[in-house]
Amino acid sequence: MTALPVDFAQLSVMVVDDNRHMRALICSILRALSIKKLKEVGDGEAALEEITAFQPDILITDWHMEPMDGTTLVKALRHSSVETTRYMPIIMLSGHSDTTRVREARDSGVNDFLTKPVSAKSLLARLITIIENPRPFIKTEHYFGPDRRRHDMGPPHDIAERRSGEAVAAEEAPAELSPEEVLAG
């Protein structure tokens, strides 16, 4: 079968960042990809207010925002009663690059994590990854979100409960990874 170009024009994206310059950068990249259905909001609360009406295919969110930060937003979305919202692909952008923070973002339920500063190439690569490789979701007592093992980002905090689960008996990531390895995806 002949490979056809990814048709970004089909997608809608919500960008959540409290810095309008950062939103301008991200939205400019997305518009250049031909994504026309875009919504910008300034924090997690505003995103929750708008998300049902806008129903984005992808959410791109900053971490450090007031009054509601990115990880709180992600957890709220993963607990949504609306199926499309609950399973929404989410990319988190952050100036934080240390392993602990990246794992915290992952454990909140993000699909992918991108360290700022963001380039067109790095954002495009993350979009392609989530478009081409949809990840199954895992539901445990303490976690609901994309399967964290897919990116080999280290053991999730509740790995013990997952070890004993039939569906998650296989691989286990190394205990410690450098930020680069964590982010390598």
Next chain:
Amino acid sequence: MSETAAQTITPPNPLAKAIPGGGPAKIDPNVLRQAEQAVEDLQGDYPSWAQKDIDSLRAAVEDAQKDPGVLPQAIAEIYKCALDLKGQGGGFGYDLITSIGDLLTKFMEEREAVSTRDFEIICAHVDAMQAVIRQDIKGDGDKIGNQIVDGLSELVLKED
């Protein structure tokens, strides 16, 4: 749910519509070029945007110095401004802003008090970012950039 009951779910995929015919996909090379051009088109605006963030950063430092009562909020604001500058500089071609912002966020991380010496170190970072924008130093700044980063790193090391 018991510990043994981890459940794997295959959710609906709203992104499949972006892959024509559902088959293998490729990236149109023009797409990346267009996206990179879009970023380049914004680079001319960045110095004025960064100046606003630097002004906010300096104002937060001055607030913290003037009024110990607002120190916790001022420290949070200094950290936030530094994180914004770190996160944006390189995206617009000003990698040295990202490097200095990185040093400052690390210096401010989990800081609850700020000594007179700490203020001097913070101000040195702010002044360095101001110099980068005023002199329009793009990229990593080559030799001057290395000197700035090394000098600031040394200041922080002396503090430790």
